[in-house]
Amino acid sequence: MRFFERQLLTLCTAALLAAAPAPALAAGAEEDAKTLFARGRELRGAGQCEQAIIAFRSALEIYPEGLGALRNIAECEEALGLYASARRDWWDLRRAALQSTEAKYAGWSEDAELRYRALGSKVGTLALKVQGAEGRQVRVALDGKPLDPRLLGIDLERDLGVHTIELFYGGAAPLTERIELTPGARRVVALTVPPPIAARDAPAAPSAPAPVPSSSGARTGGYIALGVGGAGAIATVVALAVRAGAVSAVEEGCSPAGDGAYVCPPSLQGDYDTGRTASTLAGVFAGVGLVGIGAGVTLLLLSPPSPASAAQGAPAARGALRSAELSLAPWPGGLGSRLRVRF
Incomplete structure (x- = not known):
């Protein structure tokens, strides 16, 4: 029952307030506003304009028709150096005084406009x-x-x-x-x-690495050329050995005829032909070997180091081929070949 009693009391209060005459309510608000206005005047007289403004604001909220509170607010703000706030309140006072029919506010609109304009250079x-x-x-x-x-x-x-x-x-x-x-x-x-953030802090795209000259093709070609040159050198040695054997057989069984020629019996004609062929092949193979080794050494010397070798530094560089030399020299019974390689 308490709930219904409270509801009934609320409804009755609302009905009484609605039935109360408007002049009575206005009179009560005006009396409260006068009390707050008087408190504001006391504070202003004591030099406490900041607290006085609060009291005047409360009075103006309760009773907006009391323009004296608004005028005191503007005067206090001007005294505190709040010129922009004072200008706004002086202009509000001007507008309210123009709309008011109270005789006591006559001339207030002109006063408010003068103060508003006077503060224009200070804001x-x-x-x-x-x-x-x-x-x-x-x-x-x-x-x-x-x-x-x-x-x-x-x-x-x-x-x-x-x-x-x-x-x-x-x-x-x-x-x-x-x-x-x-x-x-x-x-x-x-x-x-x-x-x-995405556009401001995004990491910059990694720049493409500087092109590094490819060394794999040149080095591979160098090794192939060295292989061909080595094979030519080996074939030269073999041809020279065959020639030496044939020359030995011809020297033992044939008679010299002058100018490096020999008179051989028919049974040694094959050895004589073999020696001549081997001598020709030795020259050909020696040329192939010289060209192959020379080309291979040139390619290896001119090719740049691989990235791995460059990153590892000196150890790889110390193991690189520096020079190679193939030479032919007369040996007993023919030509001999010699390969010198420096690292």
Whole structure:
């Protein structure tokens, strides 16, 4: 039953308030406003304008028709150096006095306009601009209060002193700037939205490594040429050995005929022909060997080191082929070949 009793009491109270005559309610509000107004006058007389403004504001909220509270607010703000706030309240007082039918407020609109214009040279103005916010949700706060986006770029009158501007753009912390307004100064603050993190902190694409001359083809060709040259050298040695054997047989069984010629019996004609053929082949194989080894050594000496060898440093360089030499020299019974390689 308690719940229904409370509901009934609430309904009755609402009905009584609705039935109460409006003049009675207005009279009560006016009396409360007068009490607060008197408290504000005491504080102002004691030099405590900041506390007095609070009392006057409360009185004005309770009874907006009491324009004396608004006038005292404007005068206190002017005394505190809050010229921009005072100008706004003087202009509000001018408009309210023009609308009022109370005889006691006659001439107040003219007084308010004079004070409004007199403070024009003392206020500072501030214009805020936002750059780089295309397609992004941003929010600007001035002295801790959100700023209507429609006011961006417009000169705003603000009280003298330090003001804090914050730009909220979705980052971990807002961009913050503090500026100081002096009498008659006009400040323009441009806030630049940082680029998105993905575009700002993305790692740079790795640059392509400098082209390294390929050494595998030249070195492979060098080794092949050395192999051919080595095979030619071996074939030369074999041909020279065959020739030596044939020459020995011809010298033992044939008679010299002068000018390096021999008179041989028919049975030794084959050895004689073999010796001549072997001598010819030895010259051919020796040429092939010289050309192959020379080309192979040249390719190996001119080819750049491999990347692995360059990274490892000196050990690989010390093992590289430096020079090679193939020479033919007369040996007993024919030609001999000699291969010298330096590392």
